[in-house]
Amino acid sequence: MSLRRIWADPATAPDWRLAPAALAVWLATMLGLLLGWWWVVVGAVAAVGAGIGIVLAARGRAPAVRWFRVGLGWSLLVCGLLMAVATTGRLREAEQDPLRAHARAGGEGQFRVTITGRPRPLFSAGFGGQQGGVRAVVVPARIRAAVIDGKAVASTGRVVLVAPVDGWSRLLPGQDATTTAGLAPARSGELTVAVLRVRGPPDDVSEAAAWQRGAQELRGGLRDAASVLDPEPAGLLPGLVVGDTDGLSRQVEEEFTAAGLAHLVAVSGANLAIVCVAVLFLLRALRMGPRSAAAGAALALVGFVVLAGSEPSVLRAGVMGAVGLLALAMGRERAALPALGTAVIVLVLWDPAMAVSFGFALSVLATAGLVLLAPRWAERLAHRGVPRGLAEALAVPAAAHLVTAPVVAGMAGEVSLVAVLANLLAAPVVPVATVLGVLAALVAPVSSWPAELLVRLAGPEVDWLILVARHASRVPGATIAWPSGWWGGLLLVACVSLLVAALRRRHLRVLVGAALTGLLVVVVPIRVVAPGWPPPGWAMVACDVGQGDALVLATAEAGRAVVVDTGPEPGLLAGCLDRLDVSRVPLVVLSHLHADHVGGLDAVLGERTVGAVAVGPGREPDWAWEEVRDAAAEVGVPIVQLDAGHRLEWPGLVIEVLAPTAKEVMLPAEAEGTEINNASLVLRAATPAGKVLLSGDVELSAQAGLLDSRADLTADVVKVPHHGSRYTTPELFTAVRARIAVVSVGADNRYGHPSPTTLRAIDRTGALVVRTDTGGDAAIVPGENGPRAVARGPTRGPP
Incomplete structure (x- = not known):
């Protein structure tokens, strides 16, 4: 249906009668989750009272007015009663669940749980002694039985499991499993009653339903078929088709977010619309009637929901699509807004947690923008001489972006200025890639070669999406910082x-x-x-990569620099290197193998000419070493080992390795964080701006070893160890006698870095403290009386 027809005459004008009821259900449930379950009672009473008043006031009115008011009043009345009966009890039960008290007290227990969603990889730090990496998954579940301190706890609440990949990543919704786990409090404002921190594999796992196993096989077939593409498009295609982002690289994910294209890798109404419209066109081409075609599209919708999995976003999109198809089958062309209102009411009553979901808000607002704004804008553009197709192509992304921008800004702390253009460029290829991907998933279990052929046909479209996201995210000023949160x-x-x-x-x-x-x-x-960055003659830049380290040392050759550590994520480092115009990296030095130092390695290996990757004697954690080794081998870059005494030279840059020696590093298997930190490489670089001491994450014992070694530690600039943690001896700063101390640290990080004690120790030496969390990228440049620090300004919000 053309957008113009929605607003062409009053008979097709939007029907607003369900909108107030939908807003009442949404707002009351949101307040109930955020402020207390009794707010739902307040909202329900208000809705019932307003509904009765509106129905009574409709008496004696003109038929058209009475028709509107009676429908509005009854919808408020019914929804108020449903909230009072259904939502109030569920929120009160979750708020008073006995497991919440145990979670606040901590401790450990034995739990039997039912998995309620697909496991998702966890990229954050602090799991099981490791400092990050994809070695944990987040698994939503519901408690079936709980035993804490030998006593049964009567809970059936929702929980989130933070569990190892092994054993847990393969579980499917509906399976039951038993585990021993530590308890931690859940975030406020959610139905989740506790977080379970699991360290071992699941026990006594029940068999998944046949349809879940079939859907998993189809998704696995799509992933296998997509492997014929290059790694980045191979990871993107399953995400584009069914929201399977397990293989999506962090860099591509971040670029899609910055470009305003993140919605493409989350199953939404767009995916369902593409699939259902394709089926509708096929069935109408076979001369089937509107209702038969709509029924066929409904079957396709159910099949797609099964294929994508019972995730909240999938079910949300499925309900909206089902209501829309029902309206189409009934021949009600102006039912778009009632369909949206019905979807909001049904979904929030069925799962109250959606009321505080950013994804739910984005979906509802985007649909409302397409229904209410896009047709008007397209009509006005057409009246001004813009071709109809182009007018609609411009109006749709503009309307969707405008109405969702406040939610995105509050969620991400930034506003994208390129999202409309990026979506306009991406729109033509998304339907083609989606349909080809769905077909590949369907035929993969039968035969691999047709699936691979379909994937290869989708390859150019997926490459185009990556190209659009990459270039859009790197446009100067593509995003602007904005206050985060509700305000x-x-x-x-x-x-x-x-x-x-x-x-x-x-x-x-x-x-x-x-x-x-x-x-x-x-x-x-x-x-x-003339962007003013980087400053002329820069010798070193500490990139703002959040809670992690990534330092760039310039050589005398333009575009050539040594990178020391790569931060936790590829996207932030890639942006920093792009701003510095670094295209050749003769050496990437990884001070140690924690994820906040090696997580962004793909940003260097994937897009730049790299001579070698250098590591110290330590090889722990083992999983991180394997990932570094595999990433280097994939692009044919050798790995070399550095030890104390090594000296490396390039034009304009000399690096000495001060510590450690191979004999000093005897890390046991499953070494803990402090042991790995103390095995960090310690380097001293001679640059045109002076000497720079790069200390990795060395803690007290390694710092004492440096001081006892009598090595010359003096430097003009010091990279403060371990993001300014409290495990830093003041004697180190006294020995270094630096003029500038650089702290590479993430804003509002959960570790409390940098420590006030450490900052006071630096202040006593008279050094200038430069922090990436407050100043963004920090450059060191030569000055008349020694090195100077130049800050670019914050580039990202809190992690």
Whole structure:
């Protein structure tokens, strides 16, 4: 159906009667989760009272007015009663679940759980003594039985398991498993009653349902078929088709987020629309009637939901699609808004947790924008001479981005300025890649070669999406920082409202146009032509990669630099190297193998010419060593070992290895964090800006060893060990006598870095403290009286 037809005449105007009821259910449930279950009672009473009042006030009114008010009143009345009966009890039960008290007290217990969602990889730090990496999964589940301190706990609440990959990553929704786990409190404002920290594999696992096993086989077949593509598109295609992002590289994921394309790798109404429309066109081409075609599309919808899995986003999209197809089968063309209202009511009543889900809010707002704004905008563009197809292509992403921008800003702490253009460029290939991917998944269990052929046909489309995301995310000023949280979202709503109000008035419209023209004339040249970064003659840059280390040492050759550590994620390091225009990396040095130092290695190996990867004598944690070794082998880059006494030279740069020696590093298997930190490589680099001491994450014992070794530790600049942790001796800073101390640290990190005690110790030496969490990328440049520090400014919000 053309967008124009929705608003062409009053008979097809949106039907608003369900909208207030949907908002009442959503808002009351949200308040119940955030503030207490009794807020649902307040909302239910208010909805019932308003419904009765509106129905009574409709008496004696004109038929059209009475029809509208009676429908509005009854919807409020019924939804209020449903909230009072269903939602109140569920929120009260979850809030008073006895497992919450045990979770606050900590401890350990034995649990029988039912898996309720597919396991998702966990990329954060702090699991099982490791400092990150994909060695844990997050598994949503529901308690069937719990025993704590030998006593049974009467709980049936929702829990989240943080568990090892081995054994847990293969579980499917509906399976039961038994485990011993430590307890931790869940986040407030959710139905989840506790977090279970699991260290071992699951026991007594029940068999999954046949349809779940079949769907898993289809998804696995798609992943296997996609392996004929290069690694990045191979990981993206399953995400694009069924939301399977397990193989998606962190760099591509971050680029899609910055470009405003993240919704493409989360199953949404768009995926279902593509599949259902394709089936509809096929069935109508076979001369089937509208209702028969809609029934066939409904079967396709159910099949796709089974294939993608019973995730909240999938079920959300499935309900919306089902209501829309029902409206189509009944011949009600103006039922788009009632379908959306019905979906909101049904989903929030069925799963109250959706009321506080960012994904749910994004889905609802995007659909509302497409229904209410896009048709009007497309019509106005068409009246101004824009071709109909182009007008709709412009209006759809613009409307979706406008209405979802406040939620995205509050969630991510940034506003994308390239999302509309990126979505416009991506839109033509998404349906083709999705349909080909679904077909590949369906035929893969039967025969591999047709599936691989279909995947190869989808390959150029997926490559195009990666290309669009990569270039869009690296446009200077592609995103702007914005206050995060609810206040940030409300602030953007106010700004957008003022902008829309201004554009509706002719004299203000001219003023806004002049201001935007001024921004284009002044700001764009400043950001693009002369961005002011990096500062001329930079010798070292500490990249703002959040809670991690990534340092770049310049050589005398343009575009050539040594990278020391790569941070926790590829995307942030890739952006830093792009800003520095580094294309050749003769050596990547990994001080030690914790994920906050090696997680971004793909950003260097994947896009730049690399001579070698250097590591110290330590090889723990074992999983991280295997990942580094495999990543280097995949691109044919050799790995070399550095020990104390090694000296490396390039034009304009000399690096000495001060510690450790191979004899000093005797790490046991499953070494803990402190032992691995103390095995960090310690380097001293001679640069045009002076000497720089790079200390990795060495802690007290390794620092004492350095001081006892009588090695010359003096330097003009020191990279503060371990992100400024409290495990740093003041004697180290006294021995170094640096003028500048660089702290590479993430904003509002959960470790409390940098420690106030460590900062006071640095202050006593008179050194200038430069922090990446407050200053962003930090460059060291030569000065007349020694090195100077230049900060670029914060580039990201809190992790």
